[in-house]
Amino acid sequence: MSVSKVVLAYSGGLDTSAIVPWLKENYDCEVVAFVADVGQGAEELEGVEAKALASGASECHIVDLKEELANEYIWPMLQAESVYEDDYLLGTSVARPVIAKAQVMVARKVGADALAHGCTGKGNDQVRFESCFAALAPDLKVIAPWREWTMRSREELLNYLSERNIPCSASLTKIYSRDANLWHISTEGGELEDTWTPAGVNCWAWTVDPKEAPNEAEVLDIDFEAGVPVALNGEVLSGANLIERLNGVAAAHGVGRVDIVENRLVGMKSRGCYETPAGTVLLAAHQALSHLVLDKVCSQHLKFLGLQFAQLLYDGRWFTPLREAIVAGVQSLNKELTGQVRVELYKGRATVLGSQSPHSLFSEAFATFGADEVYNQKDAAGFIRLYSLPARIKALKNEGK
Incomplete structure (x- = not known):
């Protein structure tokens, strides 16, 4: 298939700088650079248009996707309390669909007949983008x-x-491969390729070493509406601004570090150091609120949907009917998750101190250890007899009665 114009997902790094001339030479086509601003920071975006044009691109489109990433991708993931393989808060995964969607929109705008990316043949991102x-x-x-x-x-x-x-x-002295966005920064390579070697100090880009974090704890109040964070310490903020603000506060206390070995979609294992300061705090807060408001079976179902959502997101299946169905269920379960959660940050930990909601199912009248007027403890005897009836029947059968 011949190509006349291709839109390249461009970062300004070594790989995509080389891809621009390579595409022109091997496909004899015009190359349009597309840069997604997903909150990776002004330093990474500085001069990126000039770099793209110097590499041979005919145009460079820089698209601000921060609020869309927060509101349409991160918040549904948070509402599902999704975590991949117990530790990974899906920082890289969640940014790929919003980038891919914007890249397609640029391609339609400029009349391109092809898309290109700089993902390697070993990683997950090639699957995510191309799906x-x-x-x-x-x-x-x-x-x-x-x-x-x-x-x-x-x-x-x-x-x-x-x-x-x-x-x-770029130079030959670069040791690590890093990817940053609004939600997290990942670090791979270097000493991390030996799973017995501890992560060095240079593996961490955002967060303070917890041992060197302030000796005084910091307490935050986070307000939620229908499972979505809307205010920090009483200040109403947009999605992207709330995450950015909380990233700075939590990172200063060393919150949000994980060093994990994960199973890649393509079959191999990889090791990475991931920093998700705001995400770690918000996940703990959302879990506290859902525990307060949801009954047992609804809480269990949210956990089930969250695991499905995490796998789907990691595997790059965002634009699918399954994702739409999962999000619909998740948002239904989040309808009453409105309230406030108080979190303490100290030496790398985010600890929930309290939670409150107008929809709380916690009743002091029922749960108290003191005298009450609403619960007849004699009722428990019949409940226990019926609850344990299968075990009783089995025991009687084994006794031959």
Whole structure:
């Protein structure tokens, strides 16, 4: 299939800087750079348009996706209390569908007939992006240079750019591979490729070492409406602003670090250091509120949906009927999750101190250890007899009675 114009998901890093000229040389096409602002920080975005044009792109579209990422992707994930393999708060995973969707929109806007990305053939992201492309733009060709070209090292990529006099700030001294957005930052490579070697101090980019965090705890009040955080310490904030504000506060106390080995979608295991300061606090707060408001079976069902949602999100199946069905169930269970949660930050931990809600199912009148007028303890005898009836019948059968 011939290609005349391709929209490349561009970051300004070494890989995508090399992809621009490679696409032009190997596909004889126009390359339009697309940059997603998902909260990775002003430093990463500084000069990115100039870099793209210097690499040979005809245009560069920078799209601010921070609020859309927070409101339409992160909040549904938080409402589901989704965590992958017990520890990973899905920071990279949750940003991929919003980026892919915006990339397709740019492609439609400029009349492109192809999409390209810089994901390697070993990772999860190639599946995530291309699954989104298949759902949103099945007519567009997808080009994945890492699966086509013969270059395999940073040195080869740097030489490739040098031969073409294309400026690039990357060097051979880079140790880690990092990915940042509004929700988290991930670090892979270096000493992390040996699972017996502890993560070094340079593996952590956002958070203070918990041992060096302040000796004084900090207490926060977080307000929720229908399971969505809306205010921090009484100040109403937009989704993106609330996450950014809370990231700074929690990171200063060393909150949000995990060092894990996970199962990639493509079959191999990988190790990464993930920092999700705001997410760690918000998850603890949301769990406290759901425990207060939901009854036992609803709480169990939310846990079930959360596990399904985590797997779906990790596997790149956002634009599917299953995701729509899961989110519908999750949002139904979150309808009454309105209230306030108080959280203490101290030395790497986020500890819930209290929770309150107009929909709370906690009743002091029923739960008290003191005298009460609403609960007849004699009623428990009949309940226990019926509850244990299957065990009683089995025991009698085993005795031959």
